[in-house]
Amino acid sequence: MADDLQDGGRQALNARVLCRVDDLAEGSARGFRFGSGVAVRAVFVVKKGGAIYAYDDACPHMGTPLAFLPDRYFDRDGRDLLCSTHGARFRVEDGFCLSGPCAGRRLARAAIRIESDVIVLAGEEPRLSDPPA
Numbered sequence: 001m002a003d004d005l006q007d008g009g010r011q012a013l014n015a016r017v018l019c020r021v022d023d024l025a026e027g028s029a030r031g032f033r034f035g036s037g038v039a040v041r042a043v044f045v046v047k048k049g050g051a052i053y054a055y056d057d058a059c060p061h062m063g064t065p066l067a068f069l070p071d072r073y074f075d076r077d078g079r080d081l082l083c084s085t086h087g088a089r090f091r092v093e094d095g096f097c098l099s100g101p102c103a104g105r106r107l108a109r110a111a112i113r114i115e116s117d118v119i120v121l122a123g124e125e126p127r128l129s130d131p132p133a
Contacts (some may be wrong), residue, residue, distance in 0.1 A: 018045055018112070018119040024052065029073035029081070031057055031065070032121075043110040044073055045119055046081070048092045052119065054110040055095050059083040061102040066090075081107070 018032050024047045031044040042057035042065060057065045061083065067073050068084035075082040080098060081090040088100025095107030111122040 016121050018043070018054075018121055021052070021114060021117045021119060024119070026050070027074075027078055028071070029067075030071050031067055031073070033057075041121075043121060044071075045112065046073065046092055051093075052112070052114070053092060053095075054112040054119075054121070055081075055107040056110050058108065059085060059088060059102065060097065060105040060107065061086060061088060061100070066107075 019030060024030060024045060026047055029044050029046040031042065034041045043054055044057045044066070045052060045054045047053075057067070059066055062085065064083070064085045066081060066083045066085075072084070073081050075089060081092055081095075082088070083090070083100065086101050088102050089098045090096065090107055091098055095109060097103050097105050097107075113120050113122045
């Protein structure tokens with residue numbers, strides 16, 4: 001599986017592999033995009049307190065990606081996830097919106113599994129016709 005990684009884990013060959021567990025530092029997040037056009041899938045993974053969480057990279061308010069800059073998902077304090085479009089704040093552990101225009105709603109979880117220290121997007125079958133974006 002590790003052979004499926006390229007560019008240090010930033011992109012995957014088969015639209016399933018995200019990155020190695022060790023590539024995700026404590027208190028950080030990384031975003032991934034697969035496919036193109038209407039078939040694009042954007043997710044991000046977060047490591048906090050030793051646990052790994054994954055969400056679709058779409059704010060429940062307007063569907064925009066959370067990060068304005070690559071992999072910048074946290075607020076300045078590094079405590080909550082932040083939507084850069086309208087400032088909504090989300091709890092890392094469950095994606096619950098603490099404040100902002102979507103308060104009380106949640107980020108959609110992305111199902112992941114860990115295989116041989118590699119984070120894999122579960123439920124996504126490889127598509128040879130859809131190279132990573």
